[in-house]
Amino acid sequence: MNKFSWYEAKSVEDALEQVSSTVSEELYQQTNNASVFKSGGIDLFDWVKEGLLQPEKIVNIRNIPGLDKISYDEKKGLSIGSNVTLAEIASNPEIKNNYLALHQAVNHAATPQLRNISTLGGNIAQRNRCWYFRSADHDCYRKGGDRCFARHSENGENENHAIIDNGSCVSIHASSISTALMAFNATVVIVNNEGKKKNVSMDEFFVTAAKDIAMENILQAKELITEIIIPAPGKNTKSAYIKQVARESYDWSLGDVAVVFEVSGNNTCRSASIVLGAAAPIPFRSMEAQKAIEDKLITNENALAAAKAAMSIARPLAKNGYKVPLFVATIKQAILEIS
Amino acid sequence: MDTRKEKFPYGIPGHNLSEIEREIPIEEPPVWPVNDKLKIIGKRVTRIDALDKVTGKAKFTSDMKLPGMLYAKMLRSNVPHATITSIDISKAESLAGVHAIHLIENAQKEGEENKSGKYPMVKYVGQPLGGIAAESLEIAKDALKLIKVNYEKKPFVIDIEAAMEIGAPIVFDVPITQQQDGGDVGETHDGSKGQGNVRGPSTSSFFGGPRGDLAKGFEEADVVVEKTYRTQVQTHMPLETHGVVVDWNSDVMMVYASTQNTAGVRNEMASVFNLPKSKVRVFCDFMGGGFGAKHSAGSFGPMAANLAKKSGRPVWLMMDRKEEHHSEGNRPNSIQYLKIGAKKDGTLTGIQQRSHGTAGVGLGAGVGRIAQVLYPCPNFATEQYDVLTNAGPGAAWRAPGNVQGAFGLEQAIDELAEKLNMDPLTYRDHIDKSEVRKVERQRGAKLFDWSRRKPAGSGKGTVKKGLGVGQSTWPRFVTLDSSVEVKIHNDGGVEIRSSVQDIGTGTKTILAQVVAEELGLQVNDITVNIGDTFFPVGPGSGGSVVTGSITPPARNATFEAKTALLKLVAKKWEKDSSALFMEDGMIGHKNDASLKMSFKEATKLMRTSQISKTASRSDDYGGFQQPWGLAFGDLGSVQFAEVSVNTDTGFVKVDKIVAAHSCGRPLNLGQLESQINGGVIQGLSYALYENRVMDNATGHMMNANVDQYKVPFSMEIPEIETLIVEEYSALSSTDAYGIGEPANIATAAAIANAVYNAIGVRIYEIPITPSSILKALNKVS
Amino acid sequence: MEDKNKKSGAKPGNGISRRSFIRGAGLSTAGSVLLTTNAFALNNKEPLTAENEFGPDAMTIKMKVNGITKSLSVEPRTTLASALRDHLELTGTKVVCDRGSCSACTVYLDGKPVNSCMLSVFDVGDKEVTTIEGIAKNGELHPVQQAFIEHDASQCGYCTPGMVMSCVHLVDNNSDPNLEDVKNATRGNLCRCGTHPHVFKATMDASKKMI
DSSP states (O other), X not given: OOOOEEEEOOSHHHHHHHOOSOHHHHHHHOOSOOEEEESSOHHHHHHXXXXXOOOSEEEEOTTOTTSSOEXXXXXXXXXXXXXXXXXXXXXXXXXXXXXXXXXXHHHTSSOHHHHTTXXXXXXXXXXXXXXXXXXXXXXXXXXXXXXXXXXXXXXXXXXTSOSSSOSSOOOOXXXXXXXXXXXXXXXXXEEETTSOEEEEXXXXXXXXXXXXXXXXXXXXXXXXXXXXXXXXOOTTEEEEEEEEOSOSSSOOOSEEEEEEEEEOTTSBEEEEEXXXXXXXXXXXXXXXXXXXXXXXXXXXXXXXXXXXXXXXXXXXXXXXXTHHHHHHHHHHHHHHHHO | OOEEEEEEEXXXXXXXXXXXXXXXXXXXXXXXXXXXXXXXXXXXXXXXXXXXXXXXXXXXXXXXXXXXXEEEEEEEOSSSSEEEEEEEOHHHHXXXXXXXXXXXXXXXXXTOOOTTTTSOOBOSTTOEEEEEEESSHHHHHHHHHTOEEEEEEOOOOOSHHHHHSTTOOOSOSSOBOOXXXXXXXXXXXXXXXXXXXXXXXXXXXXXXXXXXXXHHHHHHOSEEEEEEEEEOOEEOOOSSOSEEEEEOSSSSEEEEEOOXXXXXXXXXXXXXXXXOGGGEEEEOSBXXXXXXXXXXXXXXXXXXXXXXXXXXXXXXXXXXXXXXHHHSXXXXXXXXXXXXXXXXXXXXXXEEEEEEEOBTTBOOOOOOSHHHHSSOOSSEEEEEEEEOOSSOOOOOOSSTTHHHHHHHHHHHHHHHHHHTTOOHHHHHHHHOOOXXXXXXXXHHHHHHTXXXXXXXXXXXXXXXXEEEEEEEOOEEEOOSOOEEEEEEETTSOEEEEESOOOSSSOHHHHHHHHHHHHHTOOGGGEEEEESBTTSOOOXXXXXXXXXXXHHXXXXXXXXXXXXXXXXXXXXXXXXXXXXXXXXXXXXXXXXXXXEEEEHHHHHTTOSSSEEEEEEEOOOOTTOOSBTTTEEEEEOOEEEEEEEEEETTTOOEEEEEEEEEEOOBSOOBHHXXXXXXXXXXXXXXXXXXXXXXXXXXXXXXXXXXXXTTSOOOOGGGOOEEEEEEOOOBOOOSSSOBOOOTTHHHHSHHHHHHHHHHHHHSOOOOBSSOOHHHHHHHTTOOO | OOOHHHHHTOBTTBSOOGGGOOOSSOSTTSOOOBOOSGGGSTTOOSOOOGGGEEOSSOEEEEEEETTEEEEEEEOTTOBHHHIIIIIXXXXXXXXXXXXXXXOTTEEEETTEEEEGGGSBGGGOTTOEEEOGGGTSBTTBOOHHHHHHHHTTOOSSSSSHHHXXXXXXXXXXXXXXXXXXXXXXXXXXXXXXXXXXXXXHHHHHHHHHHHO
């Protein structure tokens, strides 16, 4: 890694004073003299080791007090501090009992060792894993370059890439936990250097490539995630999460689905929240699937119809056509697991 | 020559065990009975170096730290094809902490101009260009960033089929011979024949050339299978990367190497630097995996030595994971056309094979000898072509060529069996003349319960189960240049020395077992000092030769030392030494129970501090199949695979493998199981996960890491049952052979056949990913 | 209230306290300090000073490894793995992928398995580091290590330290693991030689012996 100095932030204000740009801005502009945040550091150190990021200063926010609590209240819902580790989330019984899809998503993420280091804030803010994006030898759009290497129909290695919203960048968002969080309608709490606090829904937190090629989320330089909040589940809230992989042990998602329904007594879906991971450059809420299943009985037939509706907007690339039947099967299965 | 006649166990216990008489040199040790009758041989003996491994004490090359040692990094090209017009190292040189920089330059030949100028032409991304040695690895990396290389880019080609086209960019416009890492990469050809990037074909092996008349053979056939099978490029990904530490401060160059061939590296370094062999010492105590790629000094060996010389300090040079993937070797891919004909009673009438493969800028992308020799067939021909591409050079990879070849042939045989309406196992009973594989099929089928197998694709439900089988053969290679020294010390200690290395297979332990068995001692009584070229030269760990090559000399030298010690005891007891024996740490007399002495006591009778005997590999009893060291017989195996395929998601799980193997006389059961597990898991990995992904547009490997170059982790490991068939051939004083490569050959074929049985659609290309399955089931539009 | 000086390891009159750090030209001459995390905690009402900033040049820090406090001169970019291997010559911990993908670099931080290649040495603070060298106590092997030997769970040996760390953590925290638990505990451990089946057997055996 390049030489950098290390700043041990003592508070959110302290931390915000130190940074000059986001990791995303730095990857795009490559000034090589930036100060950037580090929480768990798993995503950050990958960038620095690959030489794509050469920060002048790393601001360690990992030990800022007050960001590492999980609290659950039947009425208020769930609050997870941005420095809570994935391991702490995975082993939390209240999350398992009340937010099953989230519990499952976290348990499928990474490895036991990584879960002891990675934090929730870092996880949702991480950048995508497109191998061209992660390569110092390929200057793609996301790094201020002039092309997308993956999208090239003959030569692009795009088997892991997006089938939806793939008009410009064809990467897929890397956080499969975000799939579940978005399905639960989570809110990201962001604090800035003026002390202002704002709550941003997960749907608004992520930024499509079409909107801004340099970002995957709305965080600005002088902003910090402090907490992620999930509303309290209703009496009839049920959830499911399925992640398809080539290897069970640990693998990036080939396609994951989180489903959160309000289910009425006779097994009808009253309201549906269906989010697809590894389908698009951001965790993708499938309005098509939601519309197709809302107010319908949860049956094989209806689940399949919803799944097909989800994929009706899919535009696969040369090498990732398999994701369409994969998602159809997975969305259907996730919906059926709910009932 | 003085000889004597002896009767040896011969055949397979529980099947056809008998005796055979051999006429052997008079000095050879007594006949060993079958393993049942031996104390240490053929048992579960814990590895003598296991303690060091589980406590972290084991020092690998990457762990070495010498006083004053510098850390080095290689400079490599990041374009696939170019002339280098200049390299500016001025900024790097002046960085604090940098001690030496060495660039690779074209050797200047008098009167000749180098086509590419001062520096060699760049032929692939990752080609070594130079190296930097600095106080720390971080400083070396900082310095690398400051070097400016100016390239004049040239057209390049990555994809094998694109490279085969007329008019493709030319990788080499001259005849080439195998340049990089050696080893048996497949069938090495003369790179001068051919057209454009296509070189060859190779049409013969050491088993001979074409047989009979193919056209006639196919005329006689009632059924024919004609298909094309494809396999991918596979990198080795050993956990410890390639590398060395070179200490060249005295007139002896000391090289600590993570290697499969200490003597080979020694010879290479001596040759490159014009030193006598005695002035280069290579040392390898522990090494973190090689799988065929670590036979030579590579480019890093000479680079480290050059940096050591320039800086006057020892130099550590280990590859990082990216370099390991794109530059340090790979198993070439293959496109194999197979046409097989048989009569309706199943008799094979013709086997035709034509293959193309790319070993990048190297040669040897063949598909081995499986189609040539696995099943007898009177009419046979093969054409194996190399296709040059601008990618990292191939290297030997656990059963080179033959893993690719087995994937093709064993599926074709299954397809033939189906056309003949025969069960694939029954069909193999019909066409396979190997006695050992017959026993492996019988015992394996029982353990696996092959009778569970249902018609292809007949399972109900989303997840379909399938059973499949695959077979293999591997020659019994013997390296004749295999020697050991055995010392009995006058404190009762015993030591065995050789340059042979232990690459994780357990060579150290089997040597201790052989010596201990011969002397009536325990494994813990034996000190094994190997992996040092100051000791007698042993074989490289390749071709699965080590066990068969080094254990007979180990036994023979021990026997000689034993004889010398017994003579001293005999003299003391005033008896004939032929009546003395060693057992349980004691020396006794066959006919006089009162005569007893401990081994340790006996050594006090020695006149010198040590009895030292050196032995080299003698000829096989009854001669060799081929005089350069091909023993009679083979190492056959049969592997059974059980898979579950999710037809909605394409997810494939291997539930169980039964692997039936033979290695002659088994020496260490635990280690053999480990080897078989390893070969099976690598075969499974090859069948389902691994793939070197090259970007055709830029020439880079896109998954040069552990994250996206996929191999199995814990959840992917199936239940593996190993079944060892003892086979005595009476060919040497130990009659033992290796198993490393045989363990890896049939697995992918067995899995592919099982997948067919599960879903009723055959997959002709590996790796078999969810995408492959969904495509095969016509679910991808 | 804890004595902050005790926690930081800087005793009055013995070595240099946190207050006397000099900012500017790197801190390599500033002496030893135990980087604390909790010492920067809520009750620290001191004004922000340069004490929070370290590097980029090397400086001496203290770190507790296998029960012993060690002093080492490191830069912020020095990973914990590199600090252990190159500075403290505890080479049992291996660097294989250098990206947190293979668990060969597994050590414990306050008893929790982590990838030491993805942590800066400055991430350690006052947490205790345990490496493979610290698993056997007073020369007595942990039952997992003994079982690894008996079940031939090592081949080349390079993945073994990481595997042992994962398996020891499992059996020390779960008195009756089944095969699924063992596979879960080692799902991040890369092995190329194929030791997995014997690793599983060894770990199951070790846990039975520990009941």
